[in-house]
Amino acid sequence: MATVAGGRPALAIYDALEGSLEREIEIRDVDEILAPAWAPDDSTIAFSGQRGGLTDLYLYDLKQNQLRRLTNDAFADLQPSWSPDGRRLAFSTDRFTTDTAKLSFGPYQIAVLDVASGSVERVLNTRGKQINPQWAPDGRSIYFVSDRDGVSNVYRVSPGGADAAQVTTIGTGVSGITGLSPALAVASHAGTVAFAVYQGGTYSIYTLTESGGTPPRQLTVDAATLPPLQRRTDEVTALLDNPVRGLPPESEAAAYPVEPYKSTLKLQGVIQPSVGVGVSRFGSSIGGGVALAFSDVLQNHSLFAAVQVNSTFGNSTSVKDVGAQVGYFNASKRWNWWIVGGQVPYQSGGYQSGVGQLPNGDVVQTDRLFVYRQTERSITGVTSYPLSRAQRVEFSGGVSSISFDQVITTQTFSLVTGRVLEDSSETTSLGPTLNLGNASAAYVFDTSVFGATSPVQGQRYRFEVAPTLGTLKFTGVLADYRRYFMPAPFYTIAVRAMHFGRYGTGALDSRILPLDIGYPWLVRGYDIGNITSDECRVTATSGCELIDQLIGSRMLVGNIELRFPLLRPFGADHNMYGPLPMEVALFADGGSAWTGDQKPSFLGGSRDGVASAGVALRVNLYGFAVGEFDFSRAFQRPTKGWIFGFNLMPGW
DSSP states (O other): OEEEETTEEEEEEEETTTTEEEEEEEOTTOSEEEEEEEOTTSSEEEEEEEETTEEEEEEEETTTTEEEEOOOSSSOEEEEEEOTTSSEEEEEESTTTOBTTTTBOOOOEEEEEETTTOOEEEOOOOSSOEEEEEEOTTSSOEEEEEOTTSSOEEEEEOTTOSSOEEOEEETTOBOOSSTTSOOEEEOTTTOOEEEEEEETTEEEEEEEOOGGGOOOOOEEEOTTTSSOSSOOOOHHHHHHHOTTTTSOOHHHHTTSOOOOOOOOOEEEEEEEEEEEEEEETTEEEEEEEEEEEEEOTTSSEEEEEEEEEEEESSTTOOGGGEEEEEEEEEOSSSSEEEEEEEEEEEEEEEEEEEEEEOTTSOEEEEEEEEEEEEEEEEEEEEEEEESSSSEEEEEEEEEEEEEEEEEEEEEEEETTTOOEEEEEEEEEEEEEEEEEEEEEEEEEEEOOEEOSSSEEEEEEEEEEEEEEEESSOEEEEEEEEEEEEEEETTEEEEEEEEEEEEESTTTTOTTSOOEETTSTTTSTTOOGGGOOGGGOOOOSSOSOHHHHHHEESEEEEEEEEEEEETTGGGTOOSSTTTTTTEEEEEEEEEEEEEOTTOOBGGGTSSBOOEEEEEEEEEEEOTTSOEEEEEEEEETTOTTSOEEEEEEEOOOO
């Protein structure tokens, strides 16, 4: 029997007559043991073993004390049963009906495995599930439980046969505790068939006896009336005979109010509010934010709202200093849809100071603070339709308005008397407002399995086309493909290729921010914010050639990583991620950015790409966030050596 010893799965062998434990065998290479089955010569035990979430067939040799893995794939292999000659195993599997690439799971079917060669053959191709295979004593046929006609009954088939013969016709069905629980057994010599039927609030076992393992006669069972005659008349049976017991009389029941379900939104969560206050010579400022989430009980309707304020008190205070987003999500139908709107300010600036002399001889200092604001107001509607568990299509449309202005705060004071001579603020426009309409259509595929800090198996990709009309006209094109291989348990090779580009007459407009491949989630080691002046080579067409290599209107990025739990290389099988889940990643990143009138070097152009390699450590902060620490060598920054980076983001 399968058991657990010292927290590890084990096989326990008992003396059936004495009831004493003869032997306990710890199996270290699996996480759980299911449905052990003795070989006819008593030398081997077959069982279903679960390891890393996958279920395969195993053999344990009791004489050699060796474990052998018979199957090794993503399909579930359950309930092995030995043939009388000990050469074959019948088992239930979904390998013939499940499409793992699309996460489309099919019913279990009976298969036969040749123990010597490892070859697997399908026994019968019919609709419905086929579980719990049991060999007849002559080894020429297999009994099993199937719901091919909607109700689970016992069938018999010869391997390679065209169809199965139905053995029982039971209205309530042959069943165990769950839909996949064993409910059938066949005596290895007498050929007696035993099966379970749920009736009268309990399970009853029925037997069919035929000599020599010949097919039994068809049996029709009404589980409510057939033997055993000493059927229990317990409370469950009484309740079944009196379906109105415990219910109020009809006259009273009619008085109870009945109301349809109402999608009342209630607060589900609050992101911890933040607030900060600062004081400088230009005045006081305040900043802070909060986000709220609301949903109904069934989560068919969700509402999200967030606000962020970074405002300067005084003349420069403006509603444009406030960022806010409101979104509503509707999942009550298969067509999911949501709408998002709000305002997002982008700010940058600078500082200027100078000393001068007034006509009256007074020496003054003039300080100017420049704040450049790009404010985007938008509203977008999105709808998606799932084609399967792994596939969906998405469509969106919306409008946006982007304005540009600057705020100049000037303060002039006398260096002689200290008196403030001027304190003013002026807001001016930097150009006409962009009014844009946008739409998109996307096809999405995702079978990835997320590990402790990043995906570890499967694949995901997204292809999207997003035209923009209005003041500017261009089309955004995205192709993002990612694949995750696991050549050895808990070692993942992750690869990604991504292209995004703006195509059209407005793609190079200076009023929209260029694409940048120097972000840590694209090519690590090239954050524009930490590039220093000594790394910039000035040319006739560029103020900093390195920065120009990172930006453009089109980009192509490629990445490869080897991911594994922190303690896995040291032989750890359990708790290999550590008390705080950590993953190590050896990575290589590369990318190129260019504009429509240029070509990257790999297409014969003059725009060179950038590349880096290094090691990263990702830490799962108990589900609140994933932090990544990385050390990279940026090959186009030879003077910088190893570059350290930290970001809050999961692996791609």
